[in-house]
Amino acid sequence: MQWTKVLGLGLGAAALLGLGIILGHFAIPKKANSPAPQDLDLAILETVMGQLDAHRIRENLRELSREPHLASSPRDEDLVQLLLQRWKDPGSGLDSAEASTYEVLLSFPSQEQPNVVDVVGPTGDIIHSCHRTEENVTGEQGGPDVVQPYAAYAPSGTPQGLLVYANQGAEEDFKELQTQGIKLEGTIALTRYGGVGRGAKAVNAAKHGVAGVLVYTDPADINDGLSSPNETFPNSWYLPPSGVERGSYYEYFGDPLTPYLPAVPSSFRVDLANVSGFPPIPTQPIGFQDARDLLCNLNGTLAPATWQGALGCRYRLGPGFRPDGDFPADSQVSVSVYNRLELRNSSNVLGIIRGAVEPDRYVLYGNHRDSWVHGAVDPSSGTAVLLELSRVLGTLLKKGTWRPRRSIVFASWGAEEFGLIGSTEFTEEFFNKLQERTVAYINVDISVFANATLRVQGTPPVQSVVFSATKEIRSPGPGDLSIYDNWIRYFNRSSPVYGLVPSLGSLGAGSDYAPFIHFLGISSMDIAYTYDRSKTSARIYPTYHTAFDTFDYMDKFLDPGFSSHQAVARTAGSVILRLSDSFFLPLKVSDYSETLRSFLQAAEQDLGALLEQHSISLGPLVTAVEKFEAEASALGQRISTLQKGSPDPLQVRMLNDQLMLLERTFLNPRAFPEERYYSHVLWAPRTGSVATFPGLSNACSRARDTASGSEAWAEVQRQLSIVVTALEGAAATLRPVADL
């Protein structure tokens, strides 16, 4: 062989070897470092969207709402078993599921001695009695499991006195009665739902010496004015005359005996005498037919126009009944409440899908399980969606076709109706673990209030993922709109960054998201389908918390065909998948800039002059907001640059930690020690009308009428420093991680 050939072969060999090396290095991914799939898999997403089945949701709802399932009742326990069985199903279950039980303080009416409301004549004889139960119009309103309407946690007692009408029971309502010269001492106050919280009505009343409180739902507030039986359920979605809204009158949330501690049997419990937040006086809710008998017979001056309702008479203030009415003029009303506090076992059920790549990152999805009666709408419409979501994801999991990058945790909370108890105890028990690892909390309580449009409440970082999800899902109903395009027609705002977008509501304490956002600082959202406000002025769906909230009610009037349920399931499902499977977390922290900017502008416009008078400068707040804006957008830039390349999983993890943990930086457990659990300096309860930083706003309202140099003005400055420190700290966590 000639040497040229040898050379040629040698070169060829080297080339081949080199080519091989290159192929081996670049073309074959290293197993350990590239878990498949690396990112959200659109095919899986499409499969999930396709498999979420309206009919199955309907069947879930039928089963869930078949019987009343009050917290800690036998049927509530049956549903715990139902959830466990579904989540442990070999074909469609999750990796693991378990129930965890807490011993919590609940409140129930007495079985032997029902609560009663009577009109008592001058001679002490009972002239008239209010209904003790709702009318059995569909055969579902009777039976031992339908709990008598009551005000949970209202103390027992049998006050009797002249009746007065106190509108919504707000502080200003009682003030108005006093200015009208009405002596409230020892009276019974009839109030209507709305305006202020349930417990607040009793608290305000007691401050003015009122002895007992009645609460009813006015047809003007719930039925668009309609009140006759043939205009109400089962003939329409409206509340029947005998319907009574039950509810918790406890002012805080969580188990009343174990604040900040999980209600496990061994935990320290506050002495009942030291529990705060219970209504101070006997209180009882009644239906509007009973309210009419009382209110339309009242004596005294005419109530203000804004106090009038739709009971078909002109409301007067009292005290006492008019001479020409159905009752003797000096008749009184007696309210007999026999509620009992009981320590009961209440369970959460938790189901887990283990993450393939980052099992220590949790996407939490939850709803409560307990209802007041059958609770078809509240909460079973949400639980029906929860079960369908877990079935579809569980099936893909068991088939081996999919496992999320991060862990997904499904939760069925107990005793929410009594004050978000199950979810709160859970956050108390696993505080650090959840705070360190939870990506976001998704709450779907009532999934369908009505079938007009999506409605989302949440913190700014979740806006973008909800938008991405809803743009890809067809809206139910006529036309070929996406859920997003339909949504924006009902709720929208003009964003300085994006132009016209659907508007997200902010999170109060209306459902189980409260401990997650306020106590733990976890980005949270609440998803539902709801009303066309141009079609009804109902405060909420009319049979809320009554024995008329049944499967047929939902099936006939709220969501025939369950397409709105399906729309919520698809939205929530898409959000879950995006949060659990996306390589980069779809939490857009820069969307907090708009909120901060608007809070700042409100502070400047509505408080700036006042603060200046007391030589308090908003300058440091301006600087802090600007810093946040700059750091947030710089981080956004770094992310999009990284996304263009092929980033190392550790690099992405570090960025994702910045995104996940941003919400935590707004927590300060020392900011509002008097506000139990509320530690988020942006979303704590705000008194006063200025839509700005709550600590600043509240401190200003308290200081407004005091002199400069007062403690109250010092507190304003302290609150200003607290929020500035939080924003500066938040900005610092968004900076490149190696810059201090």
Next chain:
Amino acid sequence: MQWTKVLGLGLGAAALLGLGIILGHFAIPKKANSPAPQDLDLAILETVMGQLDAHRIRENLRELSREPHLASSPRDEDLVQLLLQRWKDPGSGLDSAEASTYEVLLSFPSQEQPNVVDVVGPTGDIIHSCHRTEENVTGEQGGPDVVQPYAAYAPSGTPQGLLVYANQGAEEDFKELQTQGIKLEGTIALTRYGGVGRGAKAVNAAKHGVAGVLVYTDPADINDGLSSPNETFPNSWYLPPSGVERGSYYEYFGDPLTPYLPAVPSSFRVDLANVSGFPPIPTQPIGFQDARDLLCNLNGTLAPATWQGALGCRYRLGPGFRPDGDFPADSQVSVSVYNRLELRNSSNVLGIIRGAVEPDRYVLYGNHRDSWVHGAVDPSSGTAVLLELSRVLGTLLKKGTWRPRRSIVFASWGAEEFGLIGSTEFTEEFFNKLQERTVAYINVDISVFANATLRVQGTPPVQSVVFSATKEIRSPGPGDLSIYDNWIRYFNRSSPVYGLVPSLGSLGAGSDYAPFIHFLGISSMDIAYTYDRSKTSARIYPTYHTAFDTFDYMDKFLDPGFSSHQAVARTAGSVILRLSDSFFLPLKVSDYSETLRSFLQAAEQDLGALLEQHSISLGPLVTAVEKFEAEASALGQRISTLQKGSPDPLQVRMLNDQLMLLERTFLNPRAFPEERYYSHVLWAPRTGSVATFPGLSNACSRARDTASGSEAWAEVQRQLSIVVTALEGAAATLRPVADL
């Protein structure tokens, strides 16, 4: 060419290509996924150990201690520049360095009106005056920059009264004087250092009506009894008769005007009238030669044996002077204090080495910079080590031979002597960021108290890394012992797990580690070389906080040759490298099990019976400790299994997060609201002798004498639940991350 040849060539080519593919895939690590080095590099470690130079440390100390550098003084500012210049050096500097300045409340004696202590005769004339400055024995004790001895934060005032001797100024000391029938109202109390904290002496005295306090250092406590000039510095390491210990008498730490807020100019500041923690009455420290003149002339009954000292006379209690002494019997002592509170700028200096792989994980190393006078020992011996460590690591960095896996942050804190102010403000400003990302905090304040042995204080997870480091480093002095083997001869304990090991002390609030462990829950340690306790009973090195703490003092008496400095530098350097470069964090969380077990046993043995009497069970605590033990050892197992394989960097990151964040799970900001900054339920201050969980121990001491059912016993139960919840929560974070 024949077809066989072609075939041969083809096969060969295929083989080569295949070989290449295999080589390429296995032999060449993927850049993005395997940053080199993946783990601690022993060669680098050896290089660092070899390059840490005793001579350079000595030269650092000479420069640092050349002039007095009281917090916020011009020389303190010069040293800020020195640090910046070193850390920005192109050849041996760090990636970045910057100074950050806070506006903090400090306390200084008046320049115009020095504090004075006089004996005033019956006619009001001054009979005798104490020295206002220390004797200028080495030429370094004079000059305008040597601050007059004073009690920082003691109020100004000029009380005058009969002198009493109150031993150490503990509560029981004043009680003893009262039982001796001595009226304390309006007296001046002479106390000696030791026993209780500085501020406590004034607080206790004021409770008993004392008008002013003097504090001195007794030769028995500091000089092993010696007191004559020829037996003391410069002739020995002992304190000269004129030496006076300065110090902060503030009861808390952090800037007094901005609790929980960074002391930036815009932060809210507490009204001076509302500041708590300052000594309530004028207080002044004096030297023992002045103390002798006062104490040896006292009248009254003989002081108890334990109150006697080494001033060469029998101490009496007073009140007033004896007739046959140097002063008229009815002479009084007047204490004139003219201290001033001043808002001053104080800077921290931060220097950063960016991590190559996990830049968002911080290994923090710090010491304060400010001294009372020259501060050669306190704190410059630590700063001299800090500078040598940063030089050696900086040089490797600039040469491109090394970059750590995680970020390393060097800190030079300001105003520590006034109450850990610089470090505390830093933790307040970056609370969330530091809590989320800091692996551990290493403090080296006084690096050499004496040259006998290593002494380490720290939380259990750092024990193993300190052991690993010290076993590999030769101990200074005779013999061929490792630092570990030498250490174990001086401080040791018998561990149920390891047998005889060196014992780590626990962390109080003596230096800048306090805010990191107590407020942020970051695993911390403090490293120094210290005494042979068989050779001296000195409370601390004798010239502590005096004008005699100079370079020559260190060079001649504490660490000639600076080999102990070098030993500390090597120990700290090895710990830094292990924490920053190890693939798996060398934090052994299972070492907390021993602590919990011992706390539990102490509770059972010393409180069990008492708790049982009040029907409080320790059962839940036992269960919680057992759970922690089980989960911690199971985690240990999983780690060693992983270490045998070739784990994915993400897997290791997840495990490391569990290790890093364990310490956080012991924080509860609502556990002891009255104890400012103290949130760690295991290391908060403990009153009472039982070495157990502080909340439980303190609550028990308060409840001990109250009836069952009292609020105090309820608090015992609450504290028990708080620690049980913390331990259960900690155990939960150690479980496999996908189990809830």
